[in-house]
Amino acid sequence: MPEIEKITRDGYDVIVAGAGNAALSAAIAARESGASVLVLEKAPRAARGGNSYFTGGLVRFPFSGIDNVEELIDPLSDDERGLIDLPPYSEESLYADLMRISEGMADAELSGTLVQNARPTLSWLRSHGVRWVLAYGRQSYKVDGRFKFWGGLPVEAVGAGDGLVDSLFEATDAMGVDIAYGTMADGLELAADGSIKGVFMRGPDGKSRVACSAIVLACGGFEANPEMRARYLGPGWDLATVRGTQYNTGDGLRMGIQAGAQVAGHFSGCHAVAWDASAPKFGDRKIGDLFQKHSYPLGLIVNKAGERFVDEGADFRNFTYAKYGKEILNQPGRIAFQVFDQQVIDMLRDEYRIKEVAKAESDTIRGLAEAFDIDADSLDQTVSDYNNAVQETAYDPAVLDGKGTIGITPPKSNWALKLDKPPFVGFAVTCGITFTFGGLKINRHAQVIDTQERPIRGLYAAGELAGGLWYENYPGGSGLTAGAVFGRIAGAHAAGLSAG
Numbered sequence: 001m002p003e004i005e006k007i008t009r010d011g012y013d014v015i016v017a018g019a020g021n022a023a024l025s026a027a028i029a030a031r032e033s034g035a036s037v038l039v040l041e042k043a044p045r046a047a048r049g050g051n052s053y054f055t056g057g058l059v060r061f062p063f064s065g066i067d068n069v070e071e072l073i074d075p076l077s078d079d080e081r082g083l084i085d086l087p088p089y090s091e092e093s094l095y096a097d098l099m100r101i102s103e104g105m106a107d108a109e110l111s112g113t114l115v116q117n118a119r120p121t122l123s124w125l126r127s128h129g130v131r132w133v134l135a136y137g138r139q140s141y142k143v144d145g146r147f148k149f150w151g152g153l154p155v156e157a158v159g160a161g162d163g164l165v166d167s168l169f170e171a172t173d174a175m176g177v178d179i180a181y182g183t184m185a186d187g188l189e190l191a192a193d194g195s196i197k198g199v200f201m202r203g204p205d206g207k208s209r210v211a212c213s214a215i216v217l218a219c220g221g222f223e224a225n226p227e228m229r230a231r232y233l234g235p236g237w238d239l240a241t242v243r244g245t246q247y248n249t250g251d252g253l254r255m256g257i258q259a260g261a262q263v264a265g266h267f268s269g270c271h272a273v274a275w276d277a278s279a280p281k282f283g284d285r286k287i288g289d290l291f292q293k294h295s296y297p298l299g300l301i302v303n304k305a306g307e308r309f310v311d312e313g314a315d316f317r318n319f320t321y322a323k324y325g326k327e328i329l330n331q332p333g334r335i336a337f338q339v340f341d342q343q344v345i346d347m348l349r350d351e352y353r354i355k356e357v358a359k360a361e362s363d364t365i366r367g368l369a370e371a372f373d374i375d376a377d378s379l380d381q382t383v384s385d386y387n388n389a390v391q392e393t394a395y396d397p398a399v400l401d402g403k404g405t406i407g408i409t410p411p412k413s414n415w416a417l418k419l420d421k422p423p424f425v426g427f428a429v430t431c432g433i434t435f436t437f438g439g440l441k442i443n444r445h446a447q448v449i450d451t452q453e454r455p456i457r458g459l460y461a462a463g464e465l466a467g468g469l470w471y472e473n474y475p476g477g478s479g480l481t482a483g484a485v486f487g488r489i490a491g492a493h494a495a496g497l498s499a500g
C-alpha cells in the first residue's frame with residue numbers, strides 16, 4: 001500500500017504535522033468542529049505515534065479525591081475503592097507545582113490554561129475512546145494493606161502510550177481524518193499578508209505541496225537530532241541515548257522560525273532520565289519505557305568512582321527524575337549505578353524485572369563494585385559513610401518522610417534506609433533524553449507568535465514543540481496532558497479560522 005494514498009483532496013482546512021498525542025488531539029478537535037483534516041506523519045505507519053507511543057500514559061490533572069477521579073476512569077469495585085488512599089491535588093497545587101518545578105519561569109498564561117483545561121480535556125479524550133485507569137504499579141505503594149498514592153499522578157491510559165495512540169488513531173479513522181505516513185512537513189507556504197496558505201511536504205514520491213487554511217505543528221522537539229542537541233543543550237548531549245522516536249529532529253522549530261515565529265522556553269534544557277546502560281540508540285517499540293529506572297529514591301546512585309552525586313530522596317520521583325539524566329551525563333563515561341538491598345527489592349518498579357537489563361548482584365558491596373568495574377574501596381567507603389549518616393526515624397515511601405542523612409554531601413533527604421541487607425543488587429544506567437524544552441512561542445489559543453508579538457494567522461503549535469512551560473525540570477505526567485490541552489485548543493481554533 002503506498003503510504004501517501006490517503007491524501008484525498010487538493011486542499012484541506014487544517015493540516016496537522018505529526019501523529020503523536022498533541023497532533024491527534026488537534027486533528028480530532030478540528031474534525032469535530034467540521035474542518036477537513038490531513039495528518040502528515042513523518043514516520044512510516046509501523047513507527048507512527050511519536051514519543052507518545054513510548055510513554056507510560058501517565059497524565060497529570062487536578063482532582064479532589066477518589067470519587068472525583070472515578071468520573072474519569074474505568075469503574076472500581078467497592079472493595080477496591082475502600083483500599084485506596086488518594087490525597088487531593090487541587091488546581092492551585094498543580095499550578096504551584098508547575099511554578100515550583102520551573103523555578104518560577106513557566107509562562108503564567110500557558111500554565112493557567114493547562115491547569116484549567118487538564119481535566120476537561122482528559123474527559124474529552126475519554127469521550128473519543130481513550131480509557132483511563134488507576135496507576136497502582138507506578139504511583140502507589142502498598143502500606144499496611146492499603147494502596148497509598150503519591151505524587152499527584154494517579155491515572156494512566158489503558159495499554160500505556162501504545163494503547164493511548166491506538167485509541168486516538170481509531171478516533172481519527174472513524175471521523176474521516178486523512179493520514180499520509182512516511183510524509184513529512186518540510187516548509188510552510190505563506191500568503192503575501194503573512195498568513196498560512198499551504199504546506200510543502202516530502203514523501204515517498206518526493207516533494208509536493210498541499211493548500212490549507214491552517215497548520216498545526218505538533219511534530220515534537222529536537223531530541224533525536226544530535227547536531228541540534230549539541231548546539232542547544234551543550235557538549236556531550238550529542239552522545240545521549242534517545243528514549244523515544246527517531247523522527248523528532250526539530251523540523252517544526254526550523255519551519256516555524258523560517259516563517260517568522262518567535263521562540264520560547266529553556267533552549268539549553270531538556271527532560272532526561274536514568275535509562276538502562278544497554279539500551280539501543282533510539283526507543284525500542286517492544287520495550288517501550290521499560291528501560292527507564294525510576295526507583296532510585298529507594299536506594300543509592302553512584303558513579304564509576306564509587307561516589308554519590310545527587311540527593312536520591314530530594315523529592316518524589318515525579319519531581320526529580322527529569323533532571324537527573326543530566327547529572328548522569330556529567331559523570332565519567334556517562335554512566336551511573338543504582339544500588340539496592342533486600343529491604344526494598346520487592347518495591348522496585350516493573351521495569352527492573354525485564355530481561356533486557358544491565359544488572360549485577362553480590363553478597364558484598366565490594367563484589368558489586370567489581371562486577372561493574374566501580375572503584376571498590378571508594379564504594380565501600382561511600383556506603384559505610386552513608387549508613388553511619390542515616391537517621392533512625394520512621395520510614396514511609398508514600399510520603400516525604402524526612403528520614404534523611406546527617407553530615408554527608410550530597411544528603412539523602414527522605415527514605416534513607418541503611419544499605420545493609422545483602423545480596424546487593426545494582427543496575428547500570430546512562431542518560432536517556434526524553435524531549436527538549438525550547439520551542440515556538442504560542443499564546444493561550446495555541447497560535448504561534450511572531451517576533452513582533454503578533455499571531456501568525458493560520459499557524460499553531462502544540463506538544464513538545466511549544467515552548468514556555470518547562471524550565472530546568474518537569475513534573476511527571478504533564479507532557480501528555482499539555483499536548484492534549486493545547487492540541488485540542490489548536491485544532492478547534494484552526495477549524496474556526498477556516499469557517500470564518
Ligand SMILES: Cc1cc2nc3c(=O)[nH]c(=O)nc-3n(C[C@H](O)[C@H](O)[C@H](O)COP(=O)(O)OP(=O)(O)OC[C@H]3O[C@@H](n4cnc5c(N)ncnc54)[C@H](O)[C@@H]3O)c2cc1C
Nearest residue numbers: 018019020022050051052056058185219244463464479480
Ligand atoms: C519513554 C518515554 C516515556 C514517557 N512517559 C510519559 C508519561 O507517562 N506521561 C507523560 O505525560 N509524558 C511522558 N513522556 C513524554 C511524552 O512523550 C511527551 O510529552 C509527549 O508524548 C509529546 O507529545 P507530542 O505529540 O508533542 O510529540 P510526539 O508524540 O513525539 O509526536 C511527534 C510526531 O511528529 C512526527 N514528526 C516529526 N517531524 C515531523 C515532520 N517534519 N512532519 C510530520 N511529522 C513529523 C513524529 O513522527 C511524531 O509522530 C514520555 C516520553 C518517553 C520518550
